[in-house]
Amino acid sequence: MEYKELINIIKNKEAKVAVVGLGYVGLPMAAIVASRGYFTTGVDINPDIVNKVNNKKSPINEPGLEEIVYKTVEAGKLKATVEASEIRNSNVVLIIVQTPVDENKEPRLEALMSAAKAVAENLSEGTLVVVESTIPPGTTRNEILPVLESSGLKAGKDFFLANSPERAIPTKTLEEIQINSRVVGGIDERSAELAGVFYENITSGDVYKDAVEVVEVVKLIENTFRDVNIALANDVALLCEAIGIDAIKAINLANKHPRVNFHMPGAGVGGHCIPKDPYFLIKEAEKHGVNLSVIKAARERNSDMPFHVLETLESALKKQGKDIKKSKVAVLGIAYKGNVDDVRETPAEPIIKTLMKSGVDVFSHDPYVSQDFGGKFSNEIKTVIKNADALVIVTDHDEYKKLNFEDLRLLMKDKAIILDGRRILNPEDIKRLGFTYCGIGC
Known part of the structure; x- marks a missing residue:
């Protein structure tokens, strides 16, 4: 033809x-x-x-x-x-x-x-x-x-x-x-x-046309931009935790500036694109003797966030006089992002696997998937939360934003901890119910 x-x-x-x-x-x-x-x-x-x-x-x-x-x-x-x-x-x-x-x-x-x-x-x-x-x-x-x-x-x-x-x-x-x-x-x-x-x-x-090599790079730098932006937000969150202020409040106010657009910090970056695409640039740059130090640092920061969640969890339990290895931890969210069933590169995986490797009694829940990474899992949230010492929110499913924590408090153990890895809850509301609240960036 x-x-x-x-x-x-x-x-x-x-x-x-x-x-x-x-x-x-x-x-x-x-x-x-x-x-x-x-x-x-x-x-x-x-x-x-x-x-x-x-x-x-x-x-x-x-x-x-x-x-x-x-x-x-x-x-x-x-x-x-x-x-x-x-x-x-x-x-x-x-x-x-x-x-x-x-x-x-x-x-x-x-x-x-x-x-x-x-x-x-x-x-x-x-x-x-x-x-x-x-x-x-x-x-x-x-x-x-x-x-x-x-x-x-x-x-x-x-x-x-x-x-x-x-x-x-x-x-x-x-x-x-x-x-x-x-x-x-x-x-x-x-x-x-x-x-x-x-x-x-x-x-x-609109449809834009250019050389094939230019277009190949476009998708990679789009997702790398997002990865670097999220890493910056996570850096800000870690600083705010150290100095005792709320990173989300600071970021929301900074975003009022017309030339500022922070993404949100969180428990980790998942999915089929953002955790992967920066490496296509990094590896190609290495072939040409170029060190993409900022992109590498961003990937490292975002990859470390699930482990920061674990450190925060262990520290919070210790302050309540509890040994993490003798505690039950409920993990809410297996999918890498809210309201999907996609578990590719989900930060839930290293969180759950690390807890299991340490001998922690970990029980996970997700309304969209049934992947448990070898641990205990249920689609019934009350079964997962019952007698839990800590609840860790990894995924921002809408269902989790609507949870009745007053009812859940009756199911969990005394001095229970809520670790909000996606900052979807109001910290004051959670504290008012008698929980210890921990969130990324506060």
Whole structure:
């Protein structure tokens, strides 16, 4: 298919689209693309995911997603398959798979390269391939392009290649796919133009085009900015704890300034992006002899916050004459953020595992997930809190903001401690009920 014909069928929503990877972003993207009128095929190696989608169900807990999956599958616009050969019939291919880091914080691109190989083996002439996965700088041109050209087709001539990193967060994925601005980078001008036209049909936000290497860096510095900002807030919180003032009050007042926008401190940073993306920059910089000292320090501070929670907990129990190893600790929140079921890189994991390793009686709760990291777990909050010496809030679920602590006080032991790792409670209200209140930053 020629460039002009491809751009026309994309504009007119006549193009067939394949989405490789039906995870937290891939499936919402496939559903939105299908809802826009494109015939869309989701490709995933997990048959359970494929079967659920084809049965008009969403395997992902994302507000509104199951409704769109139902409607688009019912309308014949969306289907799922484990067969990569289905890619061969597509005019546009989106690659949206996870790109984690290993224990040494090195990028792990096995899933991405496997997906690229599957695309290469089924690549048709005149296809636009877009990588939406977050990737280290230079990956599209230096890693993905050669794999795709192993098909015998030439990039920029026989097929087109671009990068446009996803920029959505859980609980708002559908909304943000459709309204956020988009950055698009092509290996050449025509690739960027084609990808730009496609995303203009997906989002109401602006679409910005630039070199592929620039766009790869954009997503990384966006999340690194957030990581550094949170680390600064955590530094402020630790200082405020030491000098006896409330960091949240100070931060809220500082944010009244028109050029200041502090994030909030907390028990740790989790999720699939912020704890990982800075390392893509750090490792790339090391290849060029550049030390990203600020970014490294921010990662270290945020990674240490779960252990600061543990130190605060042990100290508070000791002040009440209690040995942490002989105490029952209730942990509220397993998910990495409020109102989601995503446990990737959650700060709850090192908190729970460290307590268990120390022999502490730890009991965890979460209304959205049942991951216990090997410990005791219940979805019934009263069971978790009963006879607890301390309650640690790790996740800011709305349910926890509405807890009746007057009732919970009757279930917990005397001299009970509330450790608010997300600052979602009013300290004075908690103290008034007879609890010892500890919060990050106060």
